Amino acid sequence: MSMKNYVILLAGGVGKRMQTDIPKQFIVVEGRPILVHTAERFQCNPQIESIVIVCVAEWIDNLRSLVEKYSLTKVRWIIEGGSTGHDSIRNGVFFLKDKIDSDDYIVVHDAVRPILPQKAIDEVIRVSHEKGNASSSIACHPPIVYTEDFESGIADVDREHVMLTASPQAFRYGLALKCYEKAEEENMHNFTFTSSLLIHCGERVYFAKGTTSNIKITTKEDLALFEALLKVPEELLFS
Template sequence: MNYAVVIPAAGQGRRMQAAVNKAFLTLQGRPIIAHTLAVFQADPRCERIVLVASENELDEMQALAEEAGATKADRVVAGGSERQDSVRAGAAQVMDAPLLLVHDGARPFVAIERIHALLLEAEQSGAALLAVPATDTIKQVDQEGRVKQTLKRSELWAAQTPQAFRPEVLQQAYAYADETGFQGTDDVSLVEAAGGEVAVVEGDYDNIKLTTPEDMTLAEAILAKRAGEAGT
């Protein structure tokens, strides 16, 4: 099934500690967001890209999308103060798509095979996400800095994007969020909160979100590895 993707890039990138929104930082000479756009531009099953930018970066983001040849990103929309607000503004543009994906602008390394596996699952389940098994042991810690409990690692997965939805499932989740004021840190959590089922599709560890300066070093290493694999 074909899909439309919403790409939120309207954050401030505070943890990256750069002078600009991290979406504009470059990897091998191209802005992070251009790398991300290229993945979906190249996927024949992606019908449309809705890029979400902050109000004061709309023109810059539009120009960048054009320069990157991202013809599917024909509309850049203004985001909001929280990620959930930004995604919602973007999703409103494409609720008529057969399937809807949400993918972080700051996650440029998602593999097309994983996207297609996710689509298949979302078609069946209504909502699905890519995730990887947790590698660290995760502790729940109280306000005083004391461990409350150690969570069972074999049951823990780190959520990634894309997260995929049948549009009516996302619509219902938004209705629930409106009623209750629920705020999630990812998109499928709205479906979970509304009592819906969410399926997990195993992703890969290269699909990192560029969050801190150290991630930029890791990103260059991932690109170098790929260039090596491609024999260039």
């Protein structure tokens, strides 16, 4: 049986830092909600079997309407998010327990990271199939300074040993499930990224080539940057 790839798309946040009346993933940019822009990236990737969207509870009905309006046929399930990012991913992982095989793969991605070239999706899937897991990653170029008070720095951090990771992250489903079950046993809910949980569980995490354009929309400045990046040809966003 061939391995299949399923997406857990995280749309459970409320976006307090954006200071808007609606969750930031539902803000309309260029005629489409941000969440729809992101879902369409997976909708058109032939390697993706189905999508489960983990959504803030009060917006699930609205999301169902958007899925129908924009013909997001790969969105098979919509479930409620948790109180933390960790809990939202866990909800998605546990929801799939009786629906997919342990040797299938899940791709976890933030709905508010809509600039996602197809090659970036393909790369994280490729590496995860080879290694069991993969995180979209880029080398760290800016100087990094260690601080204890966020007002002053006391040490340089060696960039030669630092990688910047972000979603999408992909994992063999059985591995991810085992790690989230362990976190439940330990009553731990603070792993924002699944890769951090894997490290906690003693696993080595692997890097897939990412892109600096893979921004997370958090502020109004990010919205302006997103609008600009939408006009950039995809082949220039991942090279």
